[in-house]
Each structure stands twice: as C-alpha cells, then as structure tokens.
Amino acid sequence: MDSTAISRRQLLALGAGAVAASAGARFVAWPQDAVSAGATAPPGTPFPLVALDGKAPLGQVYDQPPNYETPTSRLIGRRNPPYTDTEDYYVRYREADVYRVDPDRFRLRVGGEAATEQIDLSMADLRDLPTRRVGTVGACAGLGRGLVRPLVPGMPWTKGDVSCGEWTGVPLEEVLRLAGARPDASVVAFRGGRTIAAAKRDYWRHWDLESMNRQGPLLAYELNGEPLPVWNGFPLRVVVPGTYAPGWVKQVVEIDIRRTPHPRDWRGNAPGTPLLKPMSLIVEPTDGSTVQAGATVALRGVAWDHGTGLRRVDVSVDDGRSWIPARMERSVGRYAWRVFEAKVPAGDAGTLRVLSRAESRDGTRQPLDIPEEVMADGVRKNTAARTFAAVLEVRG
Ligand SMILES: Nc1nc2c(c(=O)[nH]1)N[C@H]1C(S)=C(S)[C@@H](COP(=O)(O)O)O[C@H]1N2
Ligand SMILES: [Mo]
Secondary structure, three states: OOOOOHHHHHHHHOHHHHHHOOOOOOOOHHHHHHOOOOOOOOOOOOOOEEEOOOOOEEEEOOOOOEEOOHHHOOOOOOOOOOOOOHOOEEEEEEOOOOOOOOOOOOOEEEEEEOEOOOOOHHHHHHOOOOOOEEEEEOOOOOOOOHOOOOOOOOOOOOOOOOEEEEEEEEEEHHHHHHEOOOOOOEEEEEEEOOOOOOOOOOOOEEEEHHHHHOOOOOEEEOOEEEEEEEEHOOOEEEEOOOHHHOOOOOEEEEEEOOOOOOOEEEOOOOOEEOOOOOEEEEEOOOOOOOOEOEEEEEEEEEEEEOOEEEEEEEOOOOOOOOOOOOOOOOOOOOOOOEEEEEEOOOOOEEEEEEEEEEOOOOOOEEEOOOHHHHOOHHHHHOOOOOOOEEEEEEEE
C-alpha cells in the first residue's frame, strides 16, 4: 500500500468525494481500491501525492497549471521547524507553462510614471544590494476552498495551500530608490514572467505602496537559505510578510512605480495590502486518523496572523460550545506561524470533530464560519479565514 492510501470514509469526511465528483475529468479521481488498513496516519491531503521536479510528493489538486498542496503532516518541516521544508512548500500557478529563466540573462526592469529612471537589474546587481531575511506564512486566498459547502468555483484546495518559509532577498525600497521613486508614488505593480496563455494576458498585481511598506516587502531569491525552486518563483519573487500570497508575483520581471492603479491588474480591485486574518490549523493527528474511544488525543497545530501577535489559541470538541486553551510554543518571528498543542478527550466511538480558534492581540478572532457577506457577495472571494475542523475516527 502506498502512502496515498485513504479510505472512502475518510475522503467523504473531508468532503473530497464531492470535490472529485464535481470537479470534472481533469481532476484525478481517488482510486476506489485505495483502502487504508489504518496502520499509518493519512498524509493530510485527499489528493494523490505527486512529485514535481525537485519537490517532494504533494497533493495534486490540479496538474496544468500546477496546483499542489502541502499535506498537513508536512506543514511543520523537519529541518528547521516550524518552517515548512522547501520541497514541501505548496505550489500554485495560473500559468500552465511555468517560466524557466536563465539566471545569467535574467533582467528585472524597474520604472514607471512615478520614477525618474528606468533601470534593468541582473541577479548579480540584486545580490549586491542590502539583504533582508524574514520568516512568514504564505497563504493562498483560496485556503480550504474545497472544504466549503456549498462548493464554490475555483481550485478545491483543502488545508495545504499555505506554508511558512524563511525568505532572503532585497528590500523592495532599495530597488525603488535606485529607480528614483518620486514622493508621490502611491502604487507599485509587479509583472510575472510569462503571459498566461489561456487568459491571453500578463500576471500584473498592484499594491498600495504605503500599507505594503509597513509589512517590509522584499524581492526574494532564497527560500530557507536555498535558491528558490522554479515552482516557487526562481530566480526572483515578491514576498510581502503578513499578507495573502496572490500578489507575491513569482518570476517577477517588471516593476511599475505609479500614481494610479495599474490598468491591467489581474483582479482589477483597488490597490491594497491584503493582511492575513488570524487563523489556525490542526496538523496532528491528520484528518482520517483513528484514535481509541476514551483516550486522550494529543493535538498539534499552527496559528498565525498578520504580525500583530497571537493572544491565544483554543480548541473545541463540541462544535464551539466550550473551549480548551492550547499551549503555544515560542514565536520564531512576528510573521511566522506558531506551533500550539492541546489535549482533548476522544469521547465515544464515532466521528470526532475538533475545532481550533486563534485570537490576535488586538482581539480579532478567527471566525467559526465564513462571514455571511463573503458568501453572499460572490464565491471567488477569500475563503481562507474560518475554522476547518480536524476530522478523526474514534474506534470503540
Ligand atoms: N507569476 C505568478 N506568480 C504568482 C502566481 C501565478 O499564478 N503566477 N500565483 C499567485 C498565488 S495565487 C499564490 S497563492 C502564490 C503561491 O506561491 P507558491 O506557489 O510559491 O506557494 O503565488 C502567487 N504568485
Ligand atoms: Mo492563491
């Protein structure tokens, strides 16, 4: 039995049966005969584990474009915990044909209406500039989308389009300064290296400069002390600590310094800085694990916010009627996730649903469900800030 095996019951508990059924032929169906003997804990993704070149096996949510989620069992890395190991860091692309850049010929163009110069920087130029190293959670706005009912359109991620990495690169302000950014520059837009063929347009993302600068943005060329994997943006990508990752443009080749919104921003929203909402995920035991009735279950998870700092994390085994405080490990950095631990009673045989809830120092709490207005206002919105239960099987 390979490590992807998971029972149909576990799959249904995760809601992935519906995902696979509704998602159409391009999604790889879960093998009918892949029945877990219960000997090993499931990896923590309902999708088949497939390795991209240079990456570890990840949950293949979609193949082309590559959308691969980190199994929950691997969110906390082994080499430098709590950071996710580089090869396990999730992969999300809109381009089917990922831009492979010759680093010696790569140039980053920087200029725009609110800059005095237009400059082209090589990787050697960028490496000569001052560096910044920062640990941060990177989270897709679609985190958990495939677990939301009713199902909403978009990649049906479960709990793995999120990771925590330590990034090294050039502070963005250094590059803006070299291009002579004017005092009235208010928007910065980034372009990814290749036109998205299916959409026939470039991946431009714009940010509000002032609020982005408060997060300490960088142009990163290393993840966890190693050159970026192609799949995570080699040779250069945008990283804005404490924010959702859609605007962390990978293979960034152009920066446009502006006074007005970029006309071709991918989403067409007003330029902003999408701060991470308080969030937590239980990573151990993984979904579908079996525990003994009457036993005490040791839980481990990760929790984060946009840099305010967490006040507490609590867990619940009664759908939020009562809460048990979790113990938090020390913070390794304001934007990194924190590991928490708690013990809960397994209770009687059946299904055990465990909730976790993070609260930041400013009093903001992770909601138990998606706020009404988000669901009402359209399905493509951010589904990422809510509670996703850990679903365990209690054996009598
Ligand atoms: N060039 C490019 N950059 C991109 C994207 C993309 O499709 N193309 N996707 C964005 C989205 S939606 C996310 S969530 C993050 C994912 O980063 P990762 O693949 O390194 O985890 O990259 C962002 N940067
Ligand atoms: Mo994303």
